Amino acid sequence: MSSMLFGHDEVVAEWVGRKVGKPFQPPFTAIGVIDQDGTLRGGFVFNNHQEGAAIEVSLAGPASISRGAWRGVLSYVFDQLGCKRLSMHTRKSNKAVRKLAPRLGLHFEGVARCLYGDEDGLCYSLTANDLAPFRSRWKLG
Numbered sequence: 001m002s003s004m005l006f007g008h009d010e011v012v013a014e015w016v017g018r019k020v021g022k023p024f025q026p027p028f029t030a031i032g033v034i035d036q037d038g039t040l041r042g043g044f045v046f047n048n049h050q051e052g053a054a055i056e057v058s059l060a061g062p063a064s065i066s067r068g069a070w071r072g073v074l075s076y077v078f079d080q081l082g083c084k085r086l087s088m089h090t091r092k093s094n095k096a097v098r099k100l101a102p103r104l105g106l107h108f109e110g111v112a113r114c115l116y117g118d119e120d121g122l123c124y125s126l127t128a129n130d131l132a133p134f135r136s137r138w139k140l141g
Contacts, residue, residue, distance in 0.1 A: 002041060002063050004072055005032035016043040019060035021091075021116065031076070033063035042066070044073055054085040070104055074131065084128045092120045105130055 033042035042063030115121030
């Protein structure tokens with residue numbers, strides 16, 4: 001059983017940054033996912049927030065793809081912040097996220113050339129309108 005960790009933005013952002021190979025510069029908000037022992041097993045870093053419009057998320061760790069954690073992220077982004085769009089980028093070589101993104105409802109948008117230095121990034125998004133099929137199945141507001 002895991003729990004969400006709030007109020008430790010710097011620690012979670014540093015952990016996620018090490019995992020994804022991308023340091024984060026403030027301003028950002030971060031949410032961690034911890035196990036029963038209090039060990040960080042997943043994390044989300046939210047940045048580039050445009051109030052009422054959009055936000056970008058970076059995620060890392062196996063606990064970040066659990067249904068409960070993702071439900072919390074969607075509630076935070078779309079219900080609490082009132083965003084209309086969530087975007088996410090991953091390295092082109094990250095086969096796990098490329099496979100997972102559509103299962104989480106994210107839509108592939110394109111390639112961002114050299115986003116990770118010498119490696120291209122892939123862009124995904126989810127809009128508030130995309131959530132309709134997930135609301136009852138994932139018990140969203």
